[in-house]
Amino acid sequence: MGDTSSLIQIKGIRDGLLITLGGAEWPDLVKAFIENIEERSAFFRGARVTLDVGLHELRVAELSGLRDSLSERGVSLWAVLSESLITERTAQNLGLATRISKPPRAELPHVTDQLPEDAAKWVKGPLRSGGRIAFNGNVVVIGDVNSGAEIVAGGSIIVWGRLRGVVHAGAQGDENAFVCALELAPTQLRIAGEIAISPKKQAKSQPEVARLQDGNLTAEPWHTSTGR
Amino acid sequence: MTAKVITIVSGKGGVGKTTSVANIAVALAARGQKVTCIDGDIGLRNLDVVLGLENRIVYDLVDVIEGRCRLRQAMIRDKRLSELYLIPAAQTRDKTAVSPSDMVRLCDELRPEVDWIIIDSPAGIERGFKNAIAAADQVLVMTNPEVSAVRDADRVIGLLEAEGKGPGALIINRLNPVMVRRGDMLSVEDVLDLLAIDLIGIVPEDEYVVVASNKGLPLALEGKNKAGQAFQNIARRLMGEKVPFLDFDTLNVFQRLLGRK
Numbered sequence: 022m023g024d025t026s027s028l029i030q031i032k033g034i035r036d037g038l039l040i041t042l043g044g045a046e047w048p049d050l051v052k053a054f055i056e057n058i059e060e061r062s063a064f065f066r067g068a069r070v071t072l073d074v075g076l077h078e079l080r081v082a083e084l085s086g087l088r089d090s091l092s093e094r095g096v097s098l099w100a101v102l103s104e105s106l107i108t109e110r111t112a113q114n115l116g117l118a119t120r121i122s123k124p125p126r127a128e129l130p131h132v133t134d135q136l137p138e139d140a141a142k143w144v145k146g147p148l149r150s151g152g153r154i155a156f157n158g159n160v161v162v163i164g165d166v167n168s169g170a171e172i173v174a175g176g177s178i179i180v181w182g183r184l185r186g187v188v189h190a191g192a193q194g195d196e197n198a199f200v201c202a203l204e205l206a207p208t209q210l211r212i213a214g215e216i217a218i219s220p221k222k223q224a225k226s227q228p229e230v231a232r233l234q235d236g237n238l239t240a241e242p243w244h245t246s247t248g249r
Numbered sequence: 250m251t252a253k254v255i256t257i258v259s260g261k262g263g264v265g266k267t268t269s270v271a272n273i274a275v276a277l278a279a280r281g282q283k284v285t286c287i288d289g290d291i292g293l294r295n296l297d298v299v300l301g302l303e304n305r306i307v308y309d310l311v312d313v314i315e316g317r318c319r320l321r322q323a324m325i326r327d328k329r330l331s332e333l334y335l336i337p338a339a340q341t342r343d344k345t346a347v348s349p350s351d352m353v354r355l356c357d358e359l360r361p362e363v364d365w366i367i368i369d370s371p372a373g374i375e376r377g378f379k380n381a382i383a384a385a386d387q388v389l390v391m392t393n394p395e396v397s398a399v400r401d402a403d404r405v406i407g408l409l410e411a412e413g414k415g416p417g418a419l420i421i422n423r424l425n426p427v428m429v430r431r432g433d434m435l436s437v438e439d440v441l442d443l444l445a446i447d448l449i450g451i452v453p454e455d456e457y458v459v460v461a462s463n464k465g466l467p468l469a470l471e472g473k474n475k476a477g478q479a480f481q482n483i484a485r486r487l488m489g490e491k492v493p494f495l496d497f498d499t500l501n502v503f504q505r506l507l508g509r510k
Contacts, residue, residue, distance in 0.1 A: 147445055149407030150400050167403050167443065 028053050036121055037069030037099070047077055051087055058094050071100040071121055079108045085115055146182055148172070157193070168208055174198070187211075191233075201230035205240055212238060250283070252360045255367050255487065256385035258409075258417075260401030262372030264393045265422040268462050269452070269480065270369040271299040272469040276484035278333035279470065283363040285324060285334040287355075289381035290371040291346055294338035300327065301465020302335055311339035314351045320358055329470065334363075344376040349383030356384035365487075374408055382409065387487075388417035389449060394424055394435040399443055406446060418449035420483065425454040426497035450483035451494055452476050 028050055030041040042050045058065045070091065079101075088098045100118035103109050109119045142156040146164015154160055157175035162182065170186035172178055177198045178190045184202035189211040191198030196213045204226040210217050212231065217238040228243035257266050257273075267290075274286045287310065288296035297303040308323040313336070320336075327333035339346060356366055370381035382388055388409055392402035402419070409417050421440055428434035437451055455476035461468040468477040469484075475495065482492045 149410075150404035151407050165443075165445070167400075169400055169404060 029057055034071070034121070037071060039071045039073060039121075041073040042075065042077070044075070047079070047083060050077075051090075054087075055090055055094070058091070058096060062094065066095040068096050070096055070098050071102060071118075072098060073102040074105075074108060076104050077108060078105045079103075079111050081111050081114060084108075084111050084117075088115065088117075141176075141179075142174075146180075148186065150186075166202075166207075177201075196233045199230055199232040201228065201243065203228050205229035205231060210238065210240075250361060250364055252285075252356075252363045252366045253487075254356050254360075254384050254386045255365065255389060256289075256370055256381050256387075257367070257389045257391055257420075258370040258378060258382065258405050259372065259391040259398070260374060260405040261392075261398045264391050264398050265452070265458075266372075266391050267295045267299055267369050268458060268467075269389075269391060269420060269422065269483075270296060270367050271462070271467045272477065272480035273484050273487070274333060274365070274367050275300075275330065275467040276469040276481040277365055277367075277487070278327070278330040279481075280484065280488065281332070282365055282488070283332045284365045284367060285336060285359060285363050287336045287366065287368045288338035289352075289368050289377060291338045291377065292340065292343045293371065294340050296369050297325075297335060297337045298465060299462045300335055300467065302327065302337075303465075306337045309337045309339040310355075311342050311346045313355060314347055320355070344371070344380065347380050349379050352380050352383045374405065378405075378408075379412075382412065382414055385414055388414050389420055389483075390417040390444075390446070391420045391422055392440065392444075393422055394429070394437075394440055396435070399435065399440055403444055406444060416446040418447045419444060420450040420452065421448070422452045423454040424451055424497070448494075449486050450479060451497075452479040452483075453495070453497060 028043040028045050032039045042054065084101065091098050098117065100121055101108065101112035102119065103112070112119050139159065141159035141161045142154065144154055144160065144162045146162050146166065148154065148162055148164070148166045148170040150167050150169025152170045155173045159176035160172055160174040161179045165182040166172065166180050166184045166186045168185045172186065173189045173192045175193050176190065176195065178188050178200045180202035182202070183204040184207050186207060187209045188200055188207050190200045191213040194213050198212055200210060200212065206219050210219065210231055212233045215233060215238050229240045230243055231238060231240040257270050259266050270286055274284045278284045286296060288294050291311065297306060302325050305325050308318040310323065312318045313320050313323045323336050324334040325337065359366055368381050368385065371377035390402050390405055392398045406416050409415060421437055424437065425434055429436045441448060453475050455474065457468060457474055458476050468474050469480040471477055479495055482495070485492045
C-alpha cells in the first residue's frame, strides 16, 4: 500500500488529538485513516479527536459513516474543522463542534518592515460599539473602548480610558503582549491563545495591566507591576 | 424659508422614535413653525397612526419618488395644526424602494416650503437608516436607560460619525426617576458618561404616552403632562432657546415616598 503518512497528520492539542486529512480523495483518506488507527490501536483507544478536513465537502452519510467506524474502534469524534460551509453544516447537523476553543490566529494587515519594532497605532477614542481596530503592532487608544468594540493587535494594547469591549493582544501568538487600561473591564480579554472574561466589577476601579504568566491570564493593579 | 432637516434614530427598535417624531413635530407646529414629518419606515409605517392621520393617506413617499404624484399631493395636512404635514411611508413596499439620493432630492425640493423636516428612521442600521440620515442636518439619537438600547445608540453614533453626520444629540426616553433612585435603572449621568454626546432631552416614563398614541392624539398638544412638556422642551431647544431640563426630584412627592420604602 502507498505511503499514508503524508495524507494524515496527527497533533496533540489541549482538547485531544487534531487530525489533519490531506489532499486525496475522501474514500482513500478514510481508508488510510482507519488503517492508521488499527495499526496503532493502543495509541488511539479512548482518544478524543478533532478532524480538520480542509476543503472536502462532506454530506451527512459520509461524516456519520466515519464517525461510526471511529467509535467502533474506541475513538470519539467530537469536532470537525472545515473551510467548506457544506461540511460545517453537516457537522453541526450531526451535533459535532465546528470550532475549537482557541481564538483563531488573526489575519492582520501587514505592516511594512521599515516600522520600528515598537511602533504603535494611535486611535483617538471613544471607540464605539461596532468599531474595530486590527493592527499588526501595538495599539494605543486615547479614550474609552465601549462594549461591542473590538481591538485585535499583534502586539500590546494600551487604553487610556475605560476598556469594556473585546481585545486580543498578541493575536499572532506573542505571549509577551499585554493589555492595560485605566479601567480594565473588557467583555472578553485575549492574549495570544488564552481567553478570559472579566470578573464581576469591584467597587473601586484602578488602572490595571493584564498579561500571560505561566500560561494563565492575570490582571493586577498598575502600581505593583511598575518597574518591569 | 429653508427647512432644517432633523432625523431621529436609535438603532434598537421600540425605544420611542415614532412617538417622539410625532410629539416634537406637534410641539414645533404649535409654536407657529411649519413642519413636515416623513415616515422613513417603509413597509412598517406607524407615524400616520400616532398622528391620527391613517385614514387620509392617498399617496405616499414611494409614490413621490417614483413620480406617480407631486410632492404636494403626498403631504397630508394635520386636522388640528394647519402648519403640520405628514408624508407617509408606503406600506406595501420595502426599504429598497428608496435610495439615500432620493431622500436628499426630496428634502431639497421640500426645504424652501417649510421650517422643519422631521424624519422618522426605522430601527436597524441598514438601508432604511441610511436613507433616513442621508438628508439630515442634525440627527437626534434616541435611547432608553437600559444597557441594550444604550449599546445600540453607541453603535449608531459611531456610524453617524463615519458618515460625517456628527455625533448627534441625545434624547433619553422612558426615564423612571423612582427606579433610578432605587439604583434599578441607568441614570442620565450613566448614559451620558457612556455615550459622551450632548443631551437635548429627557422624557420621563408615562403610561399616558401609550394611550395618546393609540388615540392618535400626540400628548405634546396638551401642556399638563410631564412627558408632553419634555417634548415641548426639546422643540424649544431645537429652536435655539435655552431651557433647563425638567427636575424629576420634585416630580411627584407621592411616588418619591413610595420609592424610598
